[in-house]
Amino acid sequence: MSDERTPGCDLLVISPHTDDLEIGLGGTVALLADKGRSVWGLDLTRGELGSNATVQERWREAAAASTVLGLAGRLQLEFPDGFVDSRDRSQVGQVAAVLRRLRPRRVVTAPDPVRHPDHVETPALVRRACFMARLRAWRPDPGPCLVWDGGQDLGAAAEAWEIETLLQVCPDQGAPSLIFDIGPAWERKVQALACYASQFKRGQDRRDTAINDPAFLERITRRARVWGRRAGVAYGEALQTEAVPVVDDLPPEKWL
Ligand SMILES: [Zn+2]
Structure with a gap:
């Protein structure tokens, strides 16, 4: 039985859209779900500024992708698309409220590291929220939150919550702290991406964008192969963290 002092999920992935x-961590999420880990997703915006599809269609696509990946649950806040802001007290409070509700052991921010301002702001926002969620005296308004009906029940909220590790998706030119061997989950990542037909598939009724250009999926594949090559496996996803592992023996994992 969990109570408000025990972690409610192993990993929470927080993304702007x-x-x-799926782009940044689809393989890792599927891999961990296969191992029985409880992995949740939190989308900060509904994506109303996207060139194609309504927010309802995008949420339906996210639900289908969540099923493919085996997510334990998925939530969506309603921050204004394009204006994720790490200095906005309300936004920090809403993320902190989710942290207290889900009680994750580890948190990873998953913006594909590109020039979109929401992708730049999200890691700073999450870092601040992780700190503020520890402060019992702060009682922020949780705000509106969509809950994926295919997920598990949310546990009781803790009065305060402190995560163990904060990570982020490693930029292409960055130094990874760890690489997941996602070979066994690669096909599922591709399937999950295919759920977002409105975003990644071109059609007569859709506007051409950078992400529905077939070259975009090739770029995701190329990146996974590059990290995989670095790790001596077929496909990899890389994460960064400022944290260091604390050990009392040689760690058993492979180091390259
Ligand atoms: Zn995005």
Whole structure:
């Protein structure tokens, strides 16, 4: 039985838009779900400024992708698309409220590291929220939150919550702290991305964008191969963290 002092999920992936989790960490999420880990997703915006599809269509696509990946649950806040702001007290409070509700052991921010301002702001916002969620005296308004009906029940909220590790998706030119061997989950990542037909598939009724250009999926594949090559496996996803592991023996994992 969990109570408000025990972690409610193993990993929470926080992204600005619905498809960022799948692009940045789809393989890792599927891999961990296969191992029985409880992985949740949190989308900060509904993606109303996207060139194609309504927010309802995007949420339906996210639900389908969540099923493919085996997510334990998925939530969506209603921050204004394009204006994720790490200095906005309300936004920090809403993320802190989710942290207290889900009680994650680890948190990873999953913006595909590009020039979109929401992708730049999200890591700073989450870092601040992780700190503020520890402060019992702060009682922020949780705000409106969509809950994926295919997920598990949310546990009781803790009065305060402190995560163990904060990570982020490693930029292409960055130094990874760890690489997941996602070979066994690669096909599922591709399937999850295919759920976002409105975003990644071109059609007569759709506007051409950078992400529905077929070259975009090739770029995701190329990146996974580059990290995989670095790790001596077929496909990889890389994460960064400022934290260091604390050990009392040689760690058993492979180091390259
Ligand atoms: Zn995005």
